[in-house]
Amino acid sequence: MTTENRTVVVTGIGAFTPLGGDAASTWEGLLAGRSGVRALEEDWAADLPVRIAARSAVEPAEVLPRPLLRKLDRSAQFALIAAREAWADAGYEQPATDEASPLDPERLGSVIASGIGGVTTLLDQYDVLREKGARKVSPHTVPMLMPNSPSANVGIEVGAQAGVHTPVSACASGAEAIGYAIEMIRTGRADVVVAGGTEAAIHPLPVAAFASMMAMSKRNDEPLRASRPYDKARDGFVLGEGAGVVVLESAEHAAKRGARVYCEAVGQGLSSDAHHIAQPEPTGSGVARALAQLFEHTDLDKAAVVHVNAHATSTPQGDVAEIKALRKELGEHLDHVAISATKSMTGHLLGGAGGVETVATVLALHHRQAPPTINVEDLDDEVDADIVRFEPRELPQGRIAALNNSFGFGGHNVVLAFRTV
């Protein structure tokens, strides 16, 4: 196969988040500065040090039929709902394998990632094994818990035969999936790819485990104020759940069918820290290398970047390291960049974050509005950048670009770039 260099565009978006059951309600929540974080009222949370989380705003049971719910882990349920929305939003009316479909299934891919996979299925079925015996363990357990399950189920749903993939890189997984999908189209392996991230890990074990790493906010009495990136009093991330999915397409393919184009997916920058399994490299050098790679391998002009949807999870170290990296690579251009930390409202969706935040970044360009970062009451002195606070910020006219950053435990750094057409 010859290596091509095709332009990739975004033609569909879908989201299922703590702020809403679709992309429109999520966007509305982001612009309104609404927090999706709530107290965990379940009995199991009572004795945990962390008793807050950002549950999905809508329960999948309100959307999907019962037989499907039995066969899909919650993470795959989220992904399927978001993917269906994105698929319809892109103007596709049936699976590519359907005879009536204008799309060649062998030119369609699915790349949906999850950081942890079907962890609630695994743990719930272990409870079944211990309490009721092996015979009662669900025969759907393996296809539900495998981390490629959301991608595979979405691939079956849309009829994707060019390849179904699942990159796993903790909290960078969703962004890495979208980057992988961009490459599939850019290099000519596919014309259309459904891509994004999903996560459903609000369960006592993951909550206890993250809490024991001292990674999470313990602001249990003030859930709405708990996720506060860049604020001096930030004390860790708030676990969220949900999915964000986009339909990516070669510009040529989109033009040929007269599709509505949200923006161009310019490309990605990737790097790894080789520093610590769970700590960010404090100077941000790994993130800076990912940014440098992005500008080196794409035609993106630094001066065109006017908005960054930051990784900014509300941890003391990570938020500052990211800003240092942006300053290092963008220099004085950073003074004209509106930075939004949407995790202040959605919480941290782990492997779902890159998906949801890509949807937010695409909509920010589309509507030329950067969402606010809530709870920044006392801006950290080390944050030498223009954080959008209190209310949305209008973005400039002309051909503008935006970045979506995602980093993960293990030292994975992914920067995605989008640009108006």
Place this chain on the structure above:
Amino acid sequence: MAHTQDEVLSGLAEIVNEIAGIPQEDVELDKSFTDDLDVDSLSMVEVVVAAEERFDVKIPDDEVKNLKTVGDAVNYILTNAA
């Protein structure tokens, strides 16, 4: 306690409805689990385990492949239930 054919059929219909979402009235003796009722091989295991519990019967793994229609399952349960 012995079950009647109607009891077993309606019990199976409830189980298939719960697992596969098929309306109970569509679960008839001549229907194939796979071809007519959207019960794939994994969901069939769920049906079997639920039926074992409901009708107090053991359905060995080797026997499951012989239960192609609802009628096959009803007959097996009527013959083998405690």
